[in-house]
Amino acid sequence: MEEGYNEPGTDTAADKDANLRQARGRMKKWVVGIVEFFVMRSTDASKLLPGPKLRPGGILGGHEYIDLQYAIDKLGAAEDWSTGEDGSSHPEAVKGAVDEFREQMGDLAVYTSNEDFPSWYIQKPY
16 A cells, blocks of 8 residues: 555454455355455556456456445545545546446446445456
8 A cells, every 4th residue: 555545444454354255255166267366456466467457258347336426425524535545536436437447448338236335347348
């Protein structure tokens, strides 16, 4: 994490460890040879993967497909997710980054879960 960056949210290290154990358990039958976990910031993990990050037909997904205003409306002003680690401001947050990427890839559909902080995924065409 960059110096001076304050990650919003109330998750403790124990919460994050429990979430990782749950994710590994859910993916157990696919782990060998297919799924690999990178427990680090996505910007660091991307440097470890050579070539295209998403193959044709590949699925890219994440969580919290929301913008800043939605987070503030749901959680309060302390949950300001608009400032990046480098200090830049992005009020469109995750939703904006996903929407920008899907548009660059040819206006791909975004599929979301039906929950307050939806998970999302897109599939790159074959």
